Amino acid sequence: MRLFSWLVSLMRLLFYTGLLALGLMAAASCLMVFHISRDLPKLPSPLSRIIETPQSLIYAADGQVLIALGEKTAVSLDMVSADFLNAIVATEDHRFFEHHGVNKLRTFKALYITLFEPGRIQGASTITQQLAKNLFFSFEKTWQRKFKEMLVAFQIEQANTKEQILEAYINQIHFGSGAQGIEKAARMYFDKPAQDLTLAEAAMLAGLPKSPSQYNPFRHYDKALARRRVVLHRMVASGFITAEMAAETDAVHPELHDGRKDARTGSYFLDALIQKLVNIYGEDVVYHGGIKVYATMDSRLQADARTAVMEGMARLDELIGLDKGVNEKPQAALVAIDTASGAVKAMVGGRDYYASEFNRAVNSRRQAGSGFKPFLYYAAFRDRKLHPASVFQDRPVAISIKGAPDWYPQNFKKRYRGPMILKQALIHSVNTIAAQMVVDVGPAAVVDVAQACGVKSPLKSVYSLALGSSDVSVMDMASGFSTLAGLGIYHKPFLFWRVEDARGRVLFEHIVKDRRVLDAATAFQVVDMMEGVVDSGSGSGVRRLGFKRPAAGKTGTTDDYNDAWFTGFTPSLCVSVWTGYDKKKKLKDKNRRGITGGRGAVPIWTDFMIRAMKGEPERDFLMPPDIRYEIVDKTTGCPAGSRQDQDVLDDADAPQPVADPAGTIRVALKKGQEPCRGY
Numbered sequence: 001m002r003l004f005s006w007l008v009s010l011m012r013l014l015f016y017t018g019l020l021a022l023g024l025m026a027a028a029s030c031l032m033v034f035h036i037s038r039d040l041p042k043l044p045s046p047l048s049r050i051i052e053t054p055q056s057l058i059y060a061a062d063g064q065v066l067i068a069l070g071e072k073t074a075v076s077l078d079m080v081s082a083d084f085l086n087a088i089v090a091t092e093d094h095r096f097f098e099h100h101g102v103n104k105l106r107t108f109k110a111l112y113i114t115l116f117e118p119g120r121i122q123g124a125s126t127i128t129q130q131l132a133k134n135l136f137f138s139f140e141k142t143w144q145r146k147f148k149e150m151l152v153a154f155q156i157e158q159a160n161t162k163e164q165i166l167e168a169y170i171n172q173i174h175f176g177s178g179a180q181g182i183e184k185a186a187r188m189y190f191d192k193p194a195q196d197l198t199l200a201e202a203a204m205l206a207g208l209p210k211s212p213s214q215y216n217p218f219r220h221y222d223k224a225l226a227r228r229r230v231v232l233h234r235m236v237a238s239g240f241i242t243a244e245m246a247a248e249t250d251a252v253h254p255e256l257h258d259g260r261k262d263a264r265t266g267s268y269f270l271d272a273l274i275q276k277l278v279n280i281y282g283e284d285v286v287y288h289g290g291i292k293v294y295a296t297m298d299s300r301l302q303a304d305a306r307t308a309v310m311e312g313m314a315r316l317d318e319l320i321g322l323d324k325g326v327n328e329k330p331q332a333a334l335v336a337i338d339t340a341s342g343a344v345k346a347m348v349g350g351r352d353y354y355a356s357e358f359n360r361a362v363n364s365r366r367q368a369g370s371g372f373k374p375f376l377y378y379a380a381f382r383d384r385k386l387h388p389a390s391v392f393q394d395r396p397v398a399i400s401i402k403g404a405p406d407w408y409p410q411n412f413k414k415r416y417r418g419p420m421i422l423k424q425a426l427i428h429s430v431n432t433i434a435a436q437m438v439v440d441v442g443p444a445a446v447v448d449v450a451q452a453c454g455v456k457s458p459l460k461s462v463y464s465l466a467l468g469s470s471d472v473s474v475m476d477m478a479s480g481f482s483t484l485a486g487l488g489i490y491h492k493p494f495l496f497w498r499v500e501d502a503r504g505r506v507l508f509e510h511i512v513k514d515r516r517v518l519d520a521a522t523a524f525q526v527v528d529m530m531e532g533v534v535d536s537g538s539g540s541g542v543r544r545l546g547f548k549r550p551a552a553g554k555t556g557t558t559d560d561y562n563d564a565w566f567t568g569f570t571p572s573l574c575v576s577v578w579t580g581y582d583k584k585k586k587l588k589d590k591n592r593r594g595i596t597g598g599r600g601a602v603p604i605w606t607d608f609m610i611r612a613m614k615g616e617p618e619r620d621f622l623m624p625p626d627i628r629y630e631i632v633d634k635t636t637g638c639p640a641g642s643r644q645d646q647d648v649l650d651d652a653d654a655p656q657p658v659a660d661p662a663g664t665i666r667v668a669l670k671k672g673q674e675p676c677r678g679y
Contacts, residue, residue, distance in 0.1 A: 067270055073184050080170060132150075170182045189257065207230065293496050307607075333360035337575075339491075365471035366563045443466070456473075530568075539553050634663050
């Protein structure tokens with residue numbers, strides 16, 4: 001009896017303890033719900049106002065509004081194809097007409113994943129919950145926000161009919177290409193109102209909200225069809241259509257109407273910026289989140305860049321002898337970067353945006369030719385202790401390549417000048433000397449320097465890399481040379497300073513950070529040599545065309561004249577210009593002479609820079625304290641008139657200079673570097 005009485009007492013204790021625990025849990029749950037619900041957003045009335053978020057705005061650096069995104073067109077349910085309504089319900093929430101805002105099974109599964117798989121926040125969104133999330137302006141995926149969405153979903157269900165909820169939903173979902181709502185999507189993709197959509201068209205559109213970019217039929221038609229097949233199967237499973245109807249519809253490939261033409265930004269810069277934002281925040285937020293974006297674009301410089309490219313291409317057309325009616329014309333691209341921050345101030349990706357939206361400034365890669373040599377020279381100065389007064393022989397060379405025929409690099413004019421200092425070799429873009437240097441320093445060192453400077457395109461570690469055989473973008477070259485202009489300080493190029501949400505809260509702010517990647521004194525030596533390119537070398541057209549400020553740069557021309565480049569900079573602004581045909585084709589003038597970077601790209605660069613730098617204070621490149629200038633002989637590298645200079649000139653083995661009379665030139669030398677040594 002005593003044992004039985006003890007067991008009864010224990011059971012009573014456990015029972016009351018359990019009741020107390022349940023009571024405490026219930027109280028805690030009520031407190032949590034009360035606490036979280038205090039800051040729930042107010043439900044709009046009528047519900048259709050839930051899509052009335054402000055448009056997303058993009059501002060230029062001067063505060064001018066560049067573009068507003070997110071035009072909306074709402075329609076009632078009776079103005080929408082029944083096939084689409086059935087397709088979207090079957091795909092997004094097949095129990096929509098049965099639940100009260102939350103799908104319990106999916107919610108329990110999501111809760112389990114969230115609690116027991118750290119790092120994952122699993123959604124269980126019904127159509128009502130997806131609609132509710134539009135009232136929240138935080139883009140973080142947290143369990144607290146998901147819980148708030150669920151509470152708002154209950155409110156929506158209590159205050160509205162299912163038809164009202166579905167109508168608000170189909171008018172706010174995003175279908176890609178800037179189309180929000182089913183009416184805009186139907187006209188964008190098929191050039192018809194939503195009520196006229198066929199089953200084949202409706203099912204395709206119903207598949208897009210899952211991932212508008214991945215299934216965008218303009219870009220990925222086959223993926224869109226595969227996704228549509230999933231939608232049709234779900235419609236069969238939900239009883240909206242028969243298996244026979246699904247099979248017949250699956251065989252139909254609807255014809256697209258490219259409504260993107262009506263949504264063009266008109267700007268290569270804005271296209272690149274919007275794509276960057278979409279990659280970070282998603283299309284829903286960018287087009288319909290009411291965000292404010294403060295871009296780096298300088299409106300005046302952008303206008304100057306467009307003018308310079310347009311007028312430059314007209315001159316190039318005339319130089320080539322193209323008639324106005326010719327369809328295939330050369331293209332151009334330009335990128336301008338602020339050297340102190342990395343901010344992209346202007347971008348042009350082609351001669352005519354409305355003829356071709358393809359952005360050659362960032363999405364095209366072409367061989368840079370001799371424009372790549374500054375990275376080689378820096379690598380040689382760093383790793384082989386060479387300097388601008390070091391002497392090399394411009395002579396025929398044969399370079400052995402394991403497993404391949406020997407390489408015989410040729411100079412542009414197919415002639416040789418004999419001994420010369422490296423500053424002269426860069427000024428005149430001597431290929432044979434560059435080839436000797438890359439064999440000495442190794443192509444991997446050149447890759448290392450270029451990548452450190454900001455070249456992001458894949459680079460092949462081969463000897464011909466020194467002559468620009470790897471494909472790079474105009475953005476790459478502008479970024480890489482901007483690092484040289486900053487004497488070794490790298491700033492990653494960027495397109496926007498700040499992003500704010502619809503309530504003005506800062507989502508992102510760019511903080512300029514200096515990262516030293518090159519030795520300042522060595523970088524200055526390369527920059528000084530590149531000033532020589534502009535003053536008296538292959539880029540001297542800059543001076544002839546009237547740009548007199550301190551500037552440095554390098555031309556680039558591929559062997560087959562497919563590509564003509566000039567990338568140059570002042571202390572404050574770095575600009576890269578490329579010209580050529582999209583389908584690699586020789587740039588030749590009326591006399592069948594190849595068009596070089598000096599003739600094709602330099603005029604565009606100069607025209608832009610004259611406009612861009614107007615009103616800006618003139619300043620020189622800042623010389624590091626451990627740099628000194630010396631006047632040396634161009635061929636011997638020795639101080640002009642010295643005995644060493646005469647001894648070198650008497651060397652019988654040295655090839656005689658051709659069409660390059662003896663003279664002197666100023667070189668920048670670091671502390672401890674002496675001319676004449678190592679010849």
